[in-house]
Amino acid sequence: MVIDCVVVGAGPAGLAASSSLSGLGIEHVVLERARSGETWRTQRWDSLHINNPAFMNTMLGAQDPDTYLTRQEVVQRLEELASRAPVLTGVDVVGLARLDDRWLLRTSGGQLQARTIVVASGGENVPRVPALAGRLPDRIMQRYAATYRKPSDLPEGAVLVVGSAQSGTQISEDLLAAGRRVWLATCPVGRASAKYRGRDTLRWLDEAGFFEHRPEDLPDPRLVQAVPALRAPLGHDISLQLLSNAGATLTGRLVAGQGETLAFDDSTAANIAYGNHAAADIRGMIDAHIQAHGLSAPAAEPDPGELPIEIDPPRQLHLRNAGIGSVIWCTGYTGAFHWLGEGLTDAAGAPLRQGAASPAPGIWFIGLRWLIHRTSGNFIGFPRDAEVIANCVRSFLRARVS
Structure with a gap:
C-alpha cells in the first residue's frame, strides 16, 4: 500500500x-x-x-x-x-x-x-550540549532547559544558569521566586516590552504586519539566525536589569572552564545594551505604525525593563566558593x-x-x-x-x- x-x-x-x-x-x-x-x-x-x-x-x-x-x-x-x-x-x-x-x-x-x-x-x-559541560566537577548537578523541572529538584545552594534567552530568563525567574541564589551568564538577546502606548506590544506588532515578514523582507539575511526577542508570560516585563534587581548576579558569556573555576568575557554591559536597543527598535516600529495610520494612542511611557543598575560582573567564578551546586544549560536546541x-x-x-x-x-x-x-x-x-x-x-x- x-x-x-x-x-x-x-x-x-x-x-x-x-x-x-x-x-x-x-x-x-x-x-x-x-x-x-x-x-x-x-x-x-x-x-x-x-x-x-x-x-x-x-x-x-x-x-x-x-x-x-x-x-x-x-x-x-x-x-x-x-x-x-x-x-x-x-x-x-x-x-x-x-x-x-x-x-x-x-x-x-x-x-x-x-x-x-x-x-x-x-x-x-535536542539540547545543544557545550563542551564545557564535560569539564565540571562530578559534584555539580547539570541540567538543561529540557530536563529542568522545578527548583526543589536541584541540590541546595546557588544555581548557575548559562544563557539568557527565553528559557534562561524564565528559569532564572522561577529559581529566584523560590528563594534561590542565581548567577546568570548572559548573551546578546533582544527583548520587547509587555505593553506600549496602552496596548499589548504583540497586538501592535500583529497589527503592523510584523509577524508577516518573510526572510526575503529582512534588511540583513543573517537576522533569521538571531535569537527571538524576550517576551515574558502573563503580561509582565522581563529584562536583564529586572533580573538583577530581583537578585540575580549577571556575568558575561561563559567562555572557558575546568573543574571548579569558570571564566567569563566582559560582555555583560553590551548584552544589556543589546536588549535595550532591540526594545527601542520595536517601540519605534510601533510609533511609525501609529503615525502612518493616524491612530489614537496614549503617549509613550518609560520602558519598565530599562532600569539603571550597577553591575560589577566577575570575570572568574569558583563554583564551590560561590556555593553553586547545580548548573542549568540554556544554550539552545537543534x-x-x-x-x-x-x-x-x-x-x-x-x-x-x-x-x-x-x-x-x-x-x-x-x-x-x-x-x-x-x-x-x-x-x-x-x-x-x-x-x-x-x-x-x-x-x-x-x-x-x-
Missing part, C-alpha cells in the same frame, strides 16, 4: 499539517515516535506558561484572548487535536530512501511507502534529522530546503523558524504554513496523476 502523504511528528506543527491535509481531503497518516506533543510533555519545566497570549495561539482552541496557557494545558489541547487526526504513536522513523516515484520510510514498526512527506519532527527538541539520509541535510545535520520545500521531490518541512514567515516556528504560524504546504502537496499529487 502506498499512502499519499506521511507527516512525521505529532507535535503542534504536525497536527496543524494534518488538519490542513484533512481539509483538502488528502489521505495521510501522522507518525509519532512517542506520544502526541511529546516535547511539551517531557521538555518543559513545571511552571512554564506560553509566552504569547491566546490571540496568537488560536490553533489550540477557544480561550480568552489574553490567556497564557500552562504547559499542561497545552498538552491537553494537543491531545484533543491528536484525537481528531490519523496519528500512529510509538512509531519512530529511522530511515528514508527513494523507491521509484515514491518514498520508502523505515520505521520501528516496519516499512511504509508514501508519495509525499511532511517533516514535522521539530527543530528545537533537531534530529539524521533519518532523512545523505543529500537531504547539510554538514551540520540541518535539513536542506528552499523555503518549506526540500530539494528532493515531494518533501516539505513545517515547524522550523523562518520557514515561510517570522512566525513559522510558533503556534500562530503553524496553521498558516500548514495551509501553504497542504496546497503544495495537493498540487504535487495532482501533477503526478495528470
